[in-house]
Amino acid sequence: MSKAVGAIERFARLAEQVLPHRFDIIEQLDDGTRIPSEALSEDHTIGLYYEQIPLKMLDEEEAFIEVGWDDFERQTGPDGDYLEYAPLRHVRFRAEKMQYLTEGWWVTTPCVRYPAATAEALARLMEESYGEAHLYLHPKMPMPLWIRTESKGQDYEGVQAVIQARGPDRMLPVNIHTEVTMEYARRWEELARSYYLLADS
Numbered sequence: 001m002s003k004a005v006g007a008i009e010r011f012a013r014l015a016e017q018v019l020p021h022r023f024d025i026i027e028q029l030d031d032g033t034r035i036p037s038e039a040l041s042e043d044h045t046i047g048l049y050y051e052q053i054p055l056k057m058l059d060e061e062e063a064f065i066e067v068g069w070d071d072f073e074r075q076t077g078p079d080g081d082y083l084e085y086a087p088l089r090h091v092r093f094r095a096e097k098m099q100y101l102t103e104g105w106w107v108t109t110p111c112v113r114y115p116a117a118t119a120e121a122l123a124r125l126m127e128e129s130y131g132e133a134h135l136y137l138h139p140k141m142p143m144p145l146w147i148r149t150e151s152k153g154q155d156y157e158g159v160q161a162v163i164q165a166r167g168p169d170r171m172l173p174v175n176i177h178t179e180v181t182m183e184y185a186r187r188w189e190e191l192a193r194s195y196y197l198l199a200d201s
Contacts, residue, residue, distance in 0.1 A: 004037045004050035011129060011159040012039045012048055018121045021046060029177065029184055036178040046118065047144070047162045047176040054162065054176040056098060057143060064136040064146060074116060081116035082166065085137060088112035092199045093141035098174045099192045100185030107196035109167040112142040122147050122161045130158045142172040172196060 001009075005025060012023035021041040028034045039048040047054060053061075072083035089111050096104030119135075126133035130149035137145050144162035165172040173195055175185065 002037065007050050007159055008037055008039045008048050011125065011161075014125055014129070015046075015048070015122065015161075018125065019046075019118060023048065026177075029180070031181075031184050033179075033181055033184060035180075038176075038178050040176065044173070044176060045164045045171065046122075049160045049162070049178060050158070052178045053146065053160055054144075054174065055179050056100075056174050056176075057146065057162065060097070060138055060141075060143060061152075063138055063140065064143070064152065065139050066151065067135050067137055069135075072114075075113065082113040083116050083119060084111055084113040087139065088142060091141060095192060095196060097141060098143075098172070099188070099195070100175055100180055100182055101189055101192060102182070102186065106199040108199035109142055109172055109197060111168055112165050112172065113167075114145045114163050114165060118163055119145055119147070122163070126159070126161065142167075144174055144176065167197075170195070 009025055016022055023039040023041055025039050027037050036052040037050060052058065073086050075082045075084055090108060092106055092108045094104045095101060095107045123133040126147055126149055132149050134148050134151055135145060137143065142165035144164050147161040149158040150156050162176060164174065
């Protein structure tokens, strides 16, 4: 077992004790393509990483900014509490920034929020395991909330977690595999049209 897989698996087992999710360790896609190690929850709403974050996030890494809990507005609903990032209300963005698409289009969302219990539990586990937890998000599109143990720009060693964003009635999914080929991703291209609300061009 590699160092990366060992670290991810240990953190995944701890996360399973405090979250209603189960994690699968993935080192290759179902078409046989080898990828940097990751652990994804059964519904792909949470990803755990060590060597590399999802490629779609890595492409936008420089744009991510560090935020604190006070930067979110807490909302309580029938399915639990959410942390909304108000500056992203009614944001317009390109679908191909989130998914692997041969042709993109403009989409939008009324709001961008993250499940509070999930974010707080993973941050607490990160602090208990590594001593610190830093929150990052993208200020111009609904990328996942990124939780890591070091600030950006520092040498990094440790598990990183990402949590998919939600709108008012749907997940706003990013392809959270560490690497994906276009050939592999193309099978979901038509389905991706249902992921987001179409925006005026």
